[in-house]
Amino acid sequence: MEVATGWVYGSVPPTPLPRASATPRAALDDAIRPALVAGRCYVTFSGGRDSSAVLAAATALxxxxxxxxxxxxxxxxxxxPETDESDWQRAVIDHLGLTEWIRLELGGGESDLLGPVARATLAQRGLLWPPALQTHGVLFQHLRGGxxxxxxxxDAVLGARRVTPLTGLLxxxxxDRALLKHAAYAVLPRPGRRRFARRASQASPQHRWLxxxxxxxxxxxxxxxxxxxPLDYGAATRAIPRQRAFATIVHNHTAAAAEYGVRASDPLLDPRFVAALARFGGHTGLLGRTATMQALFSDVLPxxxxxxxxxxxxxxxxxxxxTREFARTWDGSGVDEDLVDPEQLRRVWLSDRPTMATGVLLHSAWLASERAAV
Incomplete structure (x- = not known):
């Protein structure tokens, strides 16, 4: 089912988080420091708020x-053009006073889920989620030993929680009406929240091929x-790294990077930072993503x-x-037709609105075609 939907459901069993006595920034420093002291340290930097925050915190430390x-x-x-964040990137780089910046110009299908890099790692590893990790060799090979x-x-750790609308009301x-609506949802019992969540989930892109x-x-x-x-901000924050989606990302990203001799880590998901943020936010938390960013990073970012x-x-x-060439000639094999409509899936791959949620299906179909060709 998770191959068909491109999503990972549920949570892993709870494990105790570290006792939080430090501030969130101090805990984030603790998560970042090993990368700085071990040698050459790189930060994946898109110019978005998350990568900017990690880069800024690492630079200050x-x-x-x-x-x-x-x-x-x-x-x-x-x-x-929809990937271009050069203005935001330059604003952050200039603000931090950094002079070294690696910009990898990707072409020739290097980032394609069925480009040469992805096919080589896919043949070696098999299916992997998230599927974009199959293309990251083009990045990792520049960072060996670092x-x-x-x-x-x-987005999740620094973002709003279920309690945030209630905090806004206080x-x-x-x-306004929207805030009142979201606050009312927040206090519904779980069956009521599930009904509202089902309604929201109807808009998920999986309806295009399932x-x-x-x-x-x-x-x-x-x-x-x-x-x-949970309604409590601290409890909701502590639950985020337990989501199987994030646990899988952290594990697979670390393992994929290690194949190239790269020590990878995701400090915003580090248990020390998560525990400190949960303690910092208390029961009600802050007023959403921007308020959290301002509280934690106003000293280091514009x-x-x-x-x-x-x-x-x-x-x-x-x-x-x-990807498009494979989709045009694909015979429909390699996917579970009880779950997936192959022709609708082909249309998604060939459309001007592709989605990464079909990436594992794409890889499954390609592997099946390779086996059939042997």
Whole structure:
């Protein structure tokens, strides 16, 4: 089911988080420091808020403690304007006073989910989630022997929680209708929240290729996860790294990088930082993503970066000509037809709105075609 939907459901068993006595920034420093002291340290840097926060925190820590400055590394897709964040990137680089910046100009299908890099690793590893990891060799090969920090998990860890609308009500004299609606949802019992979550889940892109019964199962699983979020900010924050999606990302990213001799870590998902943020936010937390960014990173990032609401899209970067050529000639094998409509899936791959959620299906289909050709 998870191959068909391109999503990982549920949570892993709880494990105790470290006792949080430090501030979130001090805990983040503790998560970042090993990468700085171990040698050359790189930070994947798109210009978005998450990667900017990690780069800024790492730079500030390096200067305070006398380590070599981290090196931002950016993947550039010159022919895809929706991926361009160069203005935001330059604003952050200039603000931090960094002079070394690696910009990888990707072409020739290097980022395509069926480009030469992805095919080589796919043949070696088999299926892997998230599927974009199959293309990361083009990045990792430049970093051999070094450490790599990412901003993975920032949207969730630094974002709003179920309790956030209630916090807004407490701090707003004249709440608008939308805030009242979200606050009412927050206090519903779980069955009521699940009904609302099911309604929201109906808009998920999986309806484009799943059979009706499979899509209904996807909605049921997704809405159950959404409705399980605790009301307490601290408890909800501590639950984020336990989501199987994030646990899988951290494990697979670390393992994939290690194949190239790269020590990769995701400090925004580090248990020390998560525990400190949960303690810092208390029961009610802050007023959402921007307020959290401002509370944690206003000393190291420009105000405009802290408050930005735009976000680049990279879906087309992973669905290039190699993917489209395979889709045109694909015989429909390699996917579970009880769950997936092959012709609808082909249309998604060939459309101008591809989605990474079909990436594992694409890889499964390609592996089946390779086996059939032997």
């Amino acid at each position: 390096a200067r305070r403690e006398g380590h070599a400055l981290p090196v931002p590394i950016t993947r550039v897709y010159g022919d895809l 450490s790599l920090l990412t901003g993975e998990g920032g 701090r707003t004299r004249r709440p 059979r009706p019964a499979a899509f209904e199962q996807h909605v049921r699983l997704l809405s159950a996860d959404m409705a399980a979020e 105000a405009a970066v802290l408050a930005r609401t735009t976000k680049a899209s990279f879906n087309r970067a992973h669905a290039g000509e190699a």
